[in-house]
Amino acid sequence: MNLAAFTQLAGGKVTLRRFEREDITEAYIAWLNDPEVTRYSNQRFRTHTRASCEAYLASFAGSHNLFLSVRDAASGVAIGTMTAYANPHHGTCDVGIMIGAREVWGGGYGSEAWNLLTDWLVSDGDVRKLTAGCLAVNAAMIRLMERSGMTCEAVRVGQELLDGAPCDIVHYARFADG
Numbered sequence: 112m113n114l115a116a117f118t119q120l121a122g123g124k125v126t127l128r129r130f131e132r133e134d135i136t137e138a139y140i141a142w143l144n145d146p147e148v149t150r151y152s153n154q155r156f157r158t159h160t161r162a163s164c165e166a167y168l169a170s171f172a173g174s175h176n177l178f179l180s181v182r183d184a185a186s187g188v189a190i191g192t193m194t195a196y197a198n199p200h201h202g203t204c205d206v207g208i209m210i211g212a213r214e215v216w217g218g219g220y221g222s223e224a225w226n227l228l229t230d231w232l233v234s235d236g237d238v239r240k241l242t243a244g245c246l247a248v249n250a251a252m253i254r255l256m257e258r259s260g261m262t263c264e265a266v267r268v269g270q271e272l273l274d275g276a277p278c279d280i281v282h283y284a285r286f287a288d289g
Contacts, residue, residue: 114177114197120227121184124220127193127227130171130178134189135164142191142211151249151273152209175199181210181224190215193228202239204232208255225255233287240286246271247279256283 120127142148143159157163171178175198181191191210198204206229210221232238243261245252261283269277 114175114195117177117179117231120231122223122227124184124218125190125224125227126182126184126187127179127224128182130168130180130192132165132168134180135161135168136189139189139192139211140164142209145211145213147213148209148211151246151252153271154209179228181208181220183215183220188212190220191224193224195228195232197238199237202237203242204238204240205242205244206232207243208252221251222255222258226259229259229285233285236287238287240284242282242284244280244282246273247281248273253281253283259285261285 117129140159140161143154143157143164146155149155168178177193177195177197179193179195180189181193182188183190190212191208193209194207196205196207206225208221208225210216210224229241232241241261243256245256247253247266262285263281264284265282267280267282270280271278
């Protein structure tokens, strides 16, 4: 499974395209350093720079994985990113999303982006199972996964600390044939 066939996906609210070096803007770096945007992500433990972002983007070169820019369909402005980490040996793909532009939160942009990518991945034929996970207190992400047809398959109790308190991680999945 090589996601090299990916070019672009478009919906009414968002367009998904490959993340490029030019997408490493001051706004993008600011999202990664915004404590509210990264509240439930391990990105909150790092200080992001242009160099760290370039290194992350470079890690996708020659891999089976995708790093995507989520863009407002009307304006073309970047509002977030998505990742798809594929394992061709097992036919699995783990998906993640970050909507960094807080002004669009709650507007359905993340849901549309999520559904565009996950539906494309399972329709591809090579992905038999999609996975994703988040902290159990991330209600918006849990709603997004459940509304897309994913079901909870595991809980890692007290796996991470959030504000010093143990927090569960929930793991969701969706099979291509289900």
